[in-house]
Amino acid sequence: MIIDSHCHLDSFEILNIPKDIFPITSGYSHDSNVKNVEIGKKLKVPYTLGIAPQTSIREGLDVLDRWIDFIKSQSPVAIGEIGLDFHWTNEETKIKEEYFLFDKMITLAEEMNLPIVIHSRKAEKEVFEILKQKNIRNFVMHCYSGDYSLAEEITSFGGLISIPPIHSKNRKEVIEKIPLKYLIVESDAPYIVKNIAEVKKAIDYISDVKKLSFDEVVEKTSENTINFFKLEGFYV
Ligand SMILES: [Zn+2]
Secondary structure (H helix, E strand, O other): OEEEEEEHHOOOOOOOOOOOOOEEEEEHHHHHHHHHHHHHHHOOOEEEEOOHHHHHHHHHOOHHHHHHHHHHOOOOEEEEEEEEEEEOOHHHHHHHHHHHHHHHHHHHHHOOOOEEEEEEEHHHHHHHHHHHOOOOOOOOEEEOOOOOOHHHHHHHHHEEEEOOOOOOHHHHHHHOOOOOOHHHOOOOOOOOOOOOHHHHHHHHHHHHHOOOOOHHHHHHHHHHHHHHHHHHHHOO
16 A cells, blocks of 8 residues: 555535545644544544744744644644744844744644644754754655755654655755665645655665666555654554
């Protein structure tokens, strides 16, 4: 079974999940969390819930406590996507808010004893610094676009790297040098690619670079994903 470790089922106009792909749907704002819970329960698909930094930039944090109460009342398989994003803002007050929010979300993950799905844009180092300080080891870098040397530090610390179907020089080196046991795959559809089926291109990418068969990559990345999100219950 191919697992798409990160997509947004709430954001499709017409939702079409290929039969051979098992998705994990990811929230990033309160509205998207509410929708993903609904979809997750209806389709028996695992969901992750979190308030992402893009949301604090856009909506502020006036009702954060209410958003957190909602997350606590549900059964997500992880807290995410959460993190830091320096791409959409360079305003000092907004960046301070991002740090405040990230700290709150990490505390929530600790309280709920859940792994963390990290969103970071132009902020990989800063995110990892915080995770190290707090000794958080159970996390995945969603759509990782940093370089190999940081990926090496991250995986040595216990983190996973998620590979989307987008090629880049950095990503190729990460795939080449990071052992398969630290890699999972995602589509991030409908954002970075349009369809969930394109997660197969991320599998092809790993299989090309690592010179492994498609099935070997599926088997190992799915196993990593199941262990990370504790998905056994979803496969009965
Ligand atoms: Zn995403």
